[in-house]
Amino acid sequence: MLVAYAVLGEECGDPEVPVAVRSSATSEDLPDASFAGEHETYLWVTGGQNVLSLMRRCWSSLYTERAIAYRKEMGYPHDAVLMSVAVQKMVRPKAAGVAFTLNPRDGDRSQIAIDASWGFGEAVVAGEVTPDNYLVDKVLYEITQRTVSRKEFEYRLGDGGTVEQVPITGSRQDEPCLSDDELRQVARLARAAEKHYGTPQDVEWAVDADLSDGGSVLLLQSRPETVWSRRPVTPVAAPGGDFMSSIVSTLVSPLHVRKTSGE
DSSP states (O other), rough: HHHHHHHHHHHOOTTTOEEEEEEEEETTTTTBOOOTTSOOOEEEEEEEEHHHHHHHHHHHGGHHHHHHHHHHHTTGGGOOOOOOEEEEOOOOOOEEEEESOOTTTTTOTTTEEEEEBBBTTHHHHTSOOOOOOEEEEEETEEEEEOOOOOEEEEEEOTTOOOOEEEOOOOGGGOOOOOOOHHHHHHHHHHHHHHHHHHEEEEEEEEEEETTTGGGGGEEEEEOOOOSSGGOOOOOOOOOOHHHHHHHHHHHHOOOOOOOOOOO
8 A cells, every 4th residue: 555655656756645535335325225424534634654553543434333233224234344544645626627528508418517716616606706607518518608707715634734725816807717637538528428327427536736748637526417307308309300400419329229129
């Protein structure tokens, strides 16, 4: 583990790179029992020995009184639950936000809608700022619509390792927080999540300030979109039955399945 942490530090240019030490038990996120908060997770951990020590605490949290009591209450045998520990680099976003692999205004599945703001994504997710808003074509990855909003504050990592709200000053308030290349990277990442899960996605993402431009856009979380994706897909066709519209509708719909005889 110490060697792996050292390699991560070299790749990030910081021998004391901050990481999350996260419990990952086989009993977590089950349909009938989430076990949320029953096991330990530690954020902004620095130094190989500290990581090693907290990994041990994550493993041992499988046998705390609260974890044992919860398993007993939910009817899970103690000897059937296993614990792994994930060590992940903490993200220090220069910008973050959400992306929908359809247009949330009208359900158009040929577009990816992206909301973005400076710093951590809490301000966007909680609706505390008016974010920059973009629409990106799902096939050609062309930016078809952009709205850059005034962003008066952001959430940033403070000196004490806590996330703080700080004001944005000067012209940066009215500047786009993503380049066109970063927008396309976000769109491609969201599209990849949609292809993987086979249904429209609601994605949280961030641009890590500590990583190189080519690999700085990260997917933080992906969940199914729950409004338009539950409605029947209506193919969009131009008057007269436009052949190309039919092709595009097929390309952008992850729910399209070709059935052949004998299946």
